[in-house]
Amino acid sequence: MRVVFAGTPAPALPSLRAFLDSGRHEVLAVVTRPDAQAGRGRHVVRSPVAALADEHGIEVLTPRKASDPAFLDRLRELAPDCCPVVAYGALLPQAALDIPPHGWINLHFSVLPAWRGAAPVQAAVRAGDEITGASTFRIVKELDAGPVFGVLTEPIRPGDTAGDLLDRLADAGADLLLSTVDGVEGGLLEPKEQIPDGASYAPKVTVEDARVDFALPALAVDRLVRAMTPDPGAWAGFRDERIKLGPVAQADAERLGPGELRVERRQVLVGTATGPVRLGEVQAQAKKRMPATDWARGVRIEPGERLT
Structure with a gap:
């Protein structure tokens, strides 16, 4: 043909x-x-x-x-x-x-x-x-x-x-x-x-659609990040800048407030509406993608700081 x-x-x-x-x-x-x-x-x-x-x-x-x-x-x-x-x-x-x-x-x-x-x-x-x-x-x-x-x-x-x-x-x-x-x-x-x-509908995904809302349950946060990977890339706000987030994992840890960050020796946790999730890779503006622990050491996260 x-x-x-x-x-x-x-x-x-x-x-x-x-x-x-x-x-x-x-x-x-x-x-x-x-x-x-x-x-x-x-x-x-x-x-x-x-x-x-x-x-x-x-x-x-x-x-x-x-x-x-x-x-x-x-x-x-x-x-x-x-x-x-x-x-x-x-x-x-x-x-x-x-x-x-x-x-x-x-x-x-x-x-x-x-x-x-x-x-x-x-x-x-x-x-x-x-x-x-x-x-x-x-x-x-x-x-x-x-x-x-x-x-x-x-x-x-x-x-x-x-x-x-x-x-x-x-x-x-x-x-x-x-x-x-x-x-x-x-x-x-x-x-x-x-x-x-x-019928159900799946309109074109926008950059705003890819913003992570940590007021959602951990399961919904996980699905959203995976759905936006690699394009357009899930993201959140940190210190008035936008950072991209790779896939996360649900963590067995004590509760944190939505978006609240906690840095541990081998992991970086962020709170959701249910339990926290463990960040995977993070990419700050004009930077290469890196493990969340390396990113956290570089920016020196203060107690109480959040992703928004």
């Missing part, structure tokens, strides 16, 4: 590689978000999908909007049979959806209709779900509401960060997406409509 692959970040790479290596499908081009500034130096960089396409000499389309007439004209010229999609990051107009005869088939990292939206993995970790997964579905105008071709499930492990879980789903989901396109090409798959009553 002739395909145009749409995707932007690193989790889309296993799927793109699967199509490149399949020997069954011709990747005519990729569609990805425009080059953007990144890193401390704010250098302009290609998206991971664009960089991989460049390595293989594949045409890269970077429309600012998928409704741009020039982009739609080029897509019609390429005449793909199908457009597989993984985390493209932009809305697709009906004019684009109508071009490939087999539609745009999206790999979404949840078991639909649960956690429709931009951040399904973070939402599942934060909610304390025990099982999540990935789904392939045909894209329609309504957000993540199209009929589903296939599903896989994946347990969420007790210490999983969103990054850990997303890596596993991206790898397993690549096989699901490839097999879905194979089945559609062979006329072997018919998608099933989602049951809208079971």
Whole structure:
């Protein structure tokens, strides 16, 4: 099948590689978000999908909007049979959806209709779900509401960060997406409509969403930090500055007030609404990430100081 692959970040790479290596499908081009500034130096960089396409000499389309007439004209010229999609990051107009005869088939990292939206993995970790997964579905105008071709499930492990879980789903989901396109090409798959009553939503995570509220119970603090790791990174205030926090662990220790810090020889504790949690790694502004004990020695925490 002739395909145009749409995707932007690193989790889309296993799927793109699967199509490149399949020997069954011709990747005519990729569609990805425009080059953007990144890193401390704010250098302009290609998206991971664009960089991989460049390595293989594949045409890269970077429309600012998928409704741009020039982009739609080029897509019609390429005449793909199908457009597989993984985390493209932009809305697709009906004019684009109508071009490939087999539609745009999206790999979404949840078991639909649960956690429709931009951040399904973070939402599942934060909610304390025990099982999540990935789904392939045909894209329609309504957000993540199209009929589903296939599903896989994946347990969420007790210490999983969103990054850990997303890596596993991206790898397993690549096989699901490839097999879905194979089945559609062979006329072997018919998608099933989602049951809208079971829908839940996972909007894009903001930096403010990643602020840790130590007035929550320890379990909720643990889930929030893991859900925000690595992106955008959980954080809290300390001495009028923002510090990033790595995953924490619930500690068997006497109660502390919410946010209250206590430095011990081998651990740094912070209070929550229930028991304290033990800090893992800490990254102060303009500093490297380091163990919490090293950070605490460097800043010389005073009795009664808090994370806010």
